[in-house]
Amino acid sequence: MSDRKRFPVLLVEPDPESRLQIMQILSLEGFQVDTVETVAQLMDRDNWSDYFLIILEHELPDGRTDELLPRIQHLAKDAELIIITSRTEVQNMILAFRNEIADYFIKPVDNELLRKSLQRIRAEQVVSSKLRQTQAQLNAIVEAAIEAVITINRRGMIHSFNPAAEKMFGYTASEAIGQNVSMLTPQPIRENHDHYIAQYLETGISNIVGARRELQACHRNGTLIPIELSVTDLPQFEIFAGIIVDISERKQAEQKQAELTRAVAVAAQRERRQLANILHDHLQQLLIGVRIHLGIARKEAHSESENLTLARADELLNQSLEVTRSLTAELNPVVLHEEGLALALEWLAHNMLERYNLTVTLELDHAVSPQAELTKIVLYECIREVLFNVVKHSQATHAHVCMHPVSDQDVEITVTDEGVGFDPQHLETHQSDAGGMGLSNIEFRLSLIKGKFRLESEIGKGTVAHIIVSKDAGEPESQ
Structure with a gap:
C-alpha cells in the first residue's frame, strides 16, 4: 500500500493500553x-529519515522526551512531532510548541481529534514533500545555470547563491548566504532596498518583480557591473528569485557602435563641407569666369541674334550661380560654423520664406545656444527637416521655432505649426522630398548627441515637434 510506504510512523509509548489505542x-x-x-530504544536507530511522523510520550521509564526534542528534530529533519502526555502543566505545552511540534495531546487521547490531526499532518506532508522535491530540482538547475541566480527571502536576506553568482560578484556562497542582498547594489539603491521589498509585499506593485531591467550591480571590489535583472516572486517558497546577466560586453559593443556611428556622421558632415567648399571655391569661380567671357563676347557680337543667344546664356549662368550658392549654403552654412546655431536658424528662416513661401518666426535664447560643433550640425539639420515636413505635410504657411532652457543642462527646441495635424497613433515615417531625411532619421541623428525627439499633434490643430538636448552634448569637432 502506497500510504504505508510513504508515511511510516514511529510511536514512542511505554503504556500498553495507550499504545494499543494509538496503534489502532x-x-x-x-x-x-x-x-x-x-x-534507549528511541535513540538506538539509524533510520530517522524514514519517518514522516514521530509520536512521543512525554515521560519514558529512563528519561523525559522534552529534553530530547531538539536532538530528535535534528536527526529526523523531515518528520513532524506529536507529544502525548498525562501531565497537564501549561509550561510543558508551551515548551513543546516553542520547539515547533505539530500537535499536543493530554491523555486520555480523543480518538477523533487524533485522527483529524493525523489527516492534517499527512496532507501537509504531501504538499511539503512535493515542495521539497520541486526545490531540489530547482536547486539542481540553478547550480548548473550559466547565469547568476540568487534567491532571497521576504526580508531581503540571501537564501541561495549559485556558482555563476560567485564568479560574477566575487563572493563565495558561504559569504553571501544570510547577508542582505543590498550588499550587491550600489548607493543610493542600497539604502532603500529593504523599503522596495516592503512596499512590494504591501502593495503588490513593483518596477522590478516580473520585469526585465537594466541596472548596475556592485562587485566585491567596488566595481560597478552593468547587468540585466529578471526577478520572479515564488510565494510558495516565500522567496524572490533573480536571474542576473552581466551585460558588460554588450554595453561595450553598443558604445563602440555608437562611437562608430558618431564618427560616420561626423565624417559625412566633413565630406559635405568639403563638397560645399569645392562648389564655392571652384565651380562658382569657373561659372563667374565664364560669365566674364560672355560679357566680353556680348560686346563683340555682330548681330542681334548673337546678342540674344549670349544674353540667354548669361541668364542661365546667373541661375546656375544661384543654385550653387544655395546648394553650398545648404550643404555647409558658413554662418552655422562661424556665428552659431541661432544666427544659422535666422538664415534658414529667410531661406524657407524665399524658396517655399513658409514664414518662420524665431524665439531664440542665444545664451543657451549649444557650442559643440556636432550638436550645432545635428540640431540645424533636424530643425530644417522638421520645417521641410511642415512645407510638405501641414498645409501651413507659418511656423514658429522656439529655443529655451528646460533645466541647467538641457535645451528644448520646439517647431510649431497650425496646419492640418495628424493622429499620432497612425503616424508613419515620412521621407521629405526637400531634405531627404525622414522623421526616423531625425531620431537617429539626435541619438548621436543623446537627444530626444517627440511629436504632439491633433487633427485640425497643428503639430508641435519637441527636440531636447544637453547644452554640453557632443564633442567639438576639430577644424
Whole structure:
C-alpha cells in the first residue's frame, strides 16, 4: 500500500493500553508503525529519515522526551512531532510548541481529534514533500545555470547563491548566504532596498518583480557591473528569485557602435563641407569666369541674334550661380560654423520664406545656444527637416521655432505649426522630398548627441515637434 510506504510512523509509548489505542487509530488510517518504549530504544536507530511522523510520550521509564526534542528534530529533519502526555502543566505545552511540534495531546487521547490531526499532518506532508522535491530540482538547475541566480527571502536576506553568482560578484556562497542582498547594489539603491521589498509585499506593485531591467550591480571590489535583472516572486517558497546577466560586453559593443556611428556622421558632415567648399571655391569661380567671357563676347557680337543667344546664356549662368550658392549654403552654412546655431536658424528662416513661401518666426535664447560643433550640425539639420515636413505635410504657411532652457543642462527646441495635424497613433515615417531625411532619421541623428525627439499633434490643430538636448552634448569637432 502506497500510504504505508510513504508515511511510516514511529510511536514512542511505554503504556500498553495507550499504545494499543494509538496503534489502532494509525492502522485505520493505513500507516505503518514502529514502536519503542524507552529513550534507549528511541535513540538506538539509524533510520530517522524514514519517518514522516514521530509520536512521543512525554515521560519514558529512563528519561523525559522534552529534553530530547531538539536532538530528535535534528536527526529526523523531515518528520513532524506529536507529544502525548498525562501531565497537564501549561509550561510543558508551551515548551513543546516553542520547539515547533505539530500537535499536543493530554491523555486520555480523543480518538477523533487524533485522527483529524493525523489527516492534517499527512496532507501537509504531501504538499511539503512535493515542495521539497520541486526545490531540489530547482536547486539542481540553478547550480548548473550559466547565469547568476540568487534567491532571497521576504526580508531581503540571501537564501541561495549559485556558482555563476560567485564568479560574477566575487563572493563565495558561504559569504553571501544570510547577508542582505543590498550588499550587491550600489548607493543610493542600497539604502532603500529593504523599503522596495516592503512596499512590494504591501502593495503588490513593483518596477522590478516580473520585469526585465537594466541596472548596475556592485562587485566585491567596488566595481560597478552593468547587468540585466529578471526577478520572479515564488510565494510558495516565500522567496524572490533573480536571474542576473552581466551585460558588460554588450554595453561595450553598443558604445563602440555608437562611437562608430558618431564618427560616420561626423565624417559625412566633413565630406559635405568639403563638397560645399569645392562648389564655392571652384565651380562658382569657373561659372563667374565664364560669365566674364560672355560679357566680353556680348560686346563683340555682330548681330542681334548673337546678342540674344549670349544674353540667354548669361541668364542661365546667373541661375546656375544661384543654385550653387544655395546648394553650398545648404550643404555647409558658413554662418552655422562661424556665428552659431541661432544666427544659422535666422538664415534658414529667410531661406524657407524665399524658396517655399513658409514664414518662420524665431524665439531664440542665444545664451543657451549649444557650442559643440556636432550638436550645432545635428540640431540645424533636424530643425530644417522638421520645417521641410511642415512645407510638405501641414498645409501651413507659418511656423514658429522656439529655443529655451528646460533645466541647467538641457535645451528644448520646439517647431510649431497650425496646419492640418495628424493622429499620432497612425503616424508613419515620412521621407521629405526637400531634405531627404525622414522623421526616423531625425531620431537617429539626435541619438548621436543623446537627444530626444517627440511629436504632439491633433487633427485640425497643428503639430508641435519637441527636440531636447544637453547644452554640453557632443564633442567639438576639430577644424
